[in-house]
Amino acid sequence: MNSWRLAGLSFAALAVAAVAARLSDSPQIWHLNRAAGFVSYGLLWVSAMAGMALPLRFRPLRTRQSVIFELHRVTGVLALAFLGGHLYAVLLDPWISFTPIDVLLGFTAPYRPLALGLGSAAAWLVAAVLATTALSSRFSYRTWRNLHRLAFPAYVLAFLHLLLAGTDAANPWVLAFAGLTAGAVGGMATLRLFGTDQPQIPRQPANSSPTGPRYAAPGR
Ligand code: HEM
Numbered sequence: 001m002n003s004w005r006l007a008g009l010s011f012a013a014l015a016v017a018a019v020a021a022r023l024s025d026s027p028q029i030w031h032l033n034r035a036a037g038f039v040s041y042g043l044l045w046v047s048a049m050a051g052m053a054l055p056l057r058f059r060p061l062r063t064r065q066s067v068i069f070e071l072h073r074v075t076g077v078l079a080l081a082f083l084g085g086h087l088y089a090v091l092l093d094p095w096i097s098f099t100p101i102d103v104l105l106g107f108t109a110p111y112r113p114l115a116l117g118l119g120s121a122a123a124w125l126v127a128a129v130l131a132t133t134a135l136s137s138r139f140s141y142r143t144w145r146n147l148h149r150l151a152f153p154a155y156v157l158a159f160l161h162l163l164l165a166g167t168d169a170a171n172p173w174v175l176a177f178a179g180l181t182a183g184a185v186g187g188m189a190t191l192r193l194f195g196t197d198q199p200q201i202p203r204q205p206a207n208s209s210p211t212g213p214r215y216a217a218p219g220r
Pocket residue numbers: 030033034036037038039040041044083086087090102103104105106109111116117119120121122123126158161162163165166167168169170174
């Protein structure tokens with residue numbers, strides 16, 4: 001199944017669950033909000049790790065690079081779907097009335113505006129990274145790659161949002177999860193900084209114009 005269709009179905013399922021949770025007049029919508037937020041963050045983390053593994057040629061268990069590329073691509077798109085579910089649940093929250101503007105800007109929200117502002121900035125950057133990848137054939141490889149690096153601040157902002165926005169940040173399991181994931185990204189990013197700068201396995205024919213990501217046909 002096309003990854004965008006899978007993401008659309010995932011978002012639709014989350015939206016239906018959010019409406020059902022809202023109608024049930026219980027804290028379920030709040031649990032759904034946090035669960036979708038954690039899954040979105042987790043997928044973002046996997047996508048960031050797989051993305052950095054590509055140019056580093058890091059292949060755990062000798063996994064093929066094309067598989068790592070698929071993991072990077074599909075988890076990135078699914079992170080957006082779960083982010084959509086997270087935001088839809090925020091909009092349906094019966095205790096604090098968030099407006100669409102609050103969700104888009106965060107800093108205007110009536111609850112923890114700094115934390116939500118960081119989340120909104122992360123969400124915009126994630127959307128920009130995915131949109132420019134879907135449209136990668138319109139950019140030179142260098143421009144696309146520079147835009148793709150917005151994924152780094154996106155991850156950092158999402159991490160800060162996780163620590164500052166929710167009710168679970170004091171939970172030792174959440175702190176351990178946040179610390180381990182951020183430590184792993186920090187380690188990979190350090191290796192990446194001192195490692196090779198160019199992807200090693202171009203998939204495009206040598207005479208084609210160098211646009212978009214090089215590991216597989218873009219825009220799927
Ligand atoms: C890439 C973007 C985002 C990611 C990965 C993300 C992830 C998360 C996570 C993991 C939590 C749970 C934290 C905890 O319970 O300790 C959370 C909480 C929350 N997020 Fe986001 N979020 C993002 C963007 C946003 C945006 C744009 C908004 C709305 C402006 C938002 C609103 C909230 C709210 C209101 C909570 C608190 C839930 C509670 O009451 O505990 N998030 N988010």
